[in-house]
Amino acid sequence: MTSKIPFYISVALIIAAGIALSIFRHQNYGVPWTPGETRQVWDIEARIEFNGQDKPVKASLAAPHTQSGFTLISESSSSPGYGVSYVQTDTGRRAEWSIRNASGPQTIYYKTQFLVDPQANVEPLEPSKEINPPTFDGPVEAAAIALIERANERSADDITFTRELIKSLNDPDSQNSSLILNNMSKVAAVDNILAYAKIPSKLVGVIELEDGRRRQTIQQMNQVWDGKQWILFNPSNPGQLFKENILVWDESNVSLLDLIGGQNSQVHFSMIVQEVSPSQATQDKVEADGLLNFSIHSLPLEEQAMFKTIMLIPIGALIVVFLRVIIGLKTSGTFMPVLIAVAFVQTQLVTGIVGFLLIVGTGLVIRSYLSKLNLLLVARISAVIITVIMIISVFTVVAFKIGLTEGLSITFFPMIILSWTIERMSILWEEEGAKEVVLQGGGSLLTAVLVYLAMTNPFIQHLTFNFIGLQLIVLGGILLLGTYTGYRLTELRRFKPLAED
Structure with a gap:
């Protein structure tokens, strides 16, 4: 007897692969597990204003990038007459504008879009090993050493250490803190003292994201290297900063804006938030990160719409296998109910059931007449197909004439499958009687309704369309059901007399 251990190992590997693919897609592409969730996209606009001095102008603005919690999905510039480029420098990314001559008030707009993304992929830039400690005056140096x-x-x-230092600097009773803060701001004091203590740190410019906010200026904060990543601190708050609406804009540790050929420059930020669907968020993330996307979302929209229905068919197959193998429900044809359920998705349930009963009922009447002609099988089936087409055409026209627009969707029924169903039921009627036809026809219709309810469930639609690994899990489940050799539930009634005895 052949051992089934390799089979069970293969099924376990298939299911494990499906689960792993689904988890990978959730963690790396940010696809949510449940439908209805939306993702936030922040539109942030930097407005640069200055006065041109009637000579060549070159403006360089620190540009943000993908960071922990946020993925940069797009950036653009509106600057009539200016050339623009995005460059990578030793101090980070910058957006640069240039023009041969500019005079009078000038305005440049730089716009970015950030996706709120807990799975944002970012590789932090490690600090340089060399730290140049600052030089303090005698009393200030003594106060810094004491802190x-x-x-x-x-x-x-x-x-x-940084947390305790910020606590000391915010202590109103500390004379050392007062002495240091007389000469510099808190953010500069934290940066200088950390450098004096040989702790890797840097100044960063952040903006606080608030929907509908205008003319916001950048705020200076401190970042400290913990060996793996940069940790953000607010020098005015003794507690560590964990706000999710803080976006680090300028990590250059040099300047937010460099301007040549202009004066009286200002940079203001405005922002709004919008909600997008998970599919749109996933597509934006894939394009922004350059990820290799093997999902259905990488296809054109027309093909996506087609696959959205196709990917539901394995769920219907799983239900049919369960009902036939475990429950013992009889159906006309193995997977005919799945195709009928797909038609129900297009026609809606009530319209689909009425159309199915009308077509099959009328087809059986006509087929009973054809059986008396003793035709060959191929000719008889062809005649049934043509008859089904005519029945659908007549019902559609009649429905339209009497104002039942729902009846127009009856054309979505699979004509060949219906023809074979009518043929099988007609033969079954002749061999087994009307009772068996009702059992198999009713079982087929009940199965189609259950499959329809599963296919139209928003949660199932979301999972099948967004997680290709679910198909492997369904395959593993069907293979396991295929090994069942016990009694079906509908067969247990035969043993009821034994249980009563």
Whole structure:
């Protein structure tokens, strides 16, 4: 007897592969598990204003990039007459504008779109090994050393050291803090003291995302390297900053805007948020990150719409296998109910059931007449096909004439499958009687209705369309059901007398 262990191992591997593919798509592409979820996209516009001095102008603005929690999906510029380019420098990405001559008030717009993305892929830039400590005046240096010693005593690493330092600087009773803050701002004080203590850190410019906000200016904060990533700190807040609406715009640690040929420059930010569907968010993320996307979303929209229905058929097949193998429900044909359910999806349930009963009922009457002619099988089936087409045509025209526009969708029924169904039921009627026809026809219709309810479920539609790995899980389930050799539930009634005895 052949061992089934390799079979069960193969099924386990298929199911595991399906689960792994689904988890990978969720974590790397950000596809949600449930339908109805929306993703946020922030439109952020930087407005650069300055006065031209009637000579060549070159403006360089620090440009943001994909970071933890946010994926940059697009950027554009509106600057009539200016040349624009996006360059990578030693201090990070920058957007540069240039023009041969500019005079008077000038305005340049730079717009970006960020997808709120918890799975954003970003490789942090490690700090340089060399740290140049600043030079303090005598009293200020003594105060800085005192704050460093106090923070060292109450900390265990660079992150907790920074937290304790910020607490000390925000202590109104600390004379050392007051002395230092008389000469510099809090953000500069934190940066200088961390550099003096040889702790990797840098100044960054951040903006706080708030829907509908206008003319917001950039804020300076501190970032500290913890060995793996940069941790953001607000020098005015002793607690560590974990706000999800904080976007790091300028990581250059040099300047937000460099301007040559102009004066009185200002940079203001405006922002709005919009909700997008998961499919649109996934497409934007794939294009932004350059990911290799093997999902259905990479196809043209017309093909996507087609596959949205095709990917539901395995779910129908799983239901049919379960009903026939475990329940023991009889159907006319193996997977005819699945195709009928697909037609129900197009016609709606009530219209589909009425159309199915009318077509099959009328077809059986005509087929009973054809059986008396003793035709060959091929000719008889061809005649039934033509008859079904004529029945559908007549019902459609009649429905349209009496104002039942729902009846127009009856053309979605698979004509060949209906023809074979009528042929099989007619033969079954002659051999087994009307009772068996009702059992198989009713079982087919019940199965089609159950498959229709599954196919129209928003949760199932979302999973089948967005997670290709689900098809492998369904395949594994069907293979396992195929090994069942026990009694079907409908057969148990035969043993009812034994249970009563």
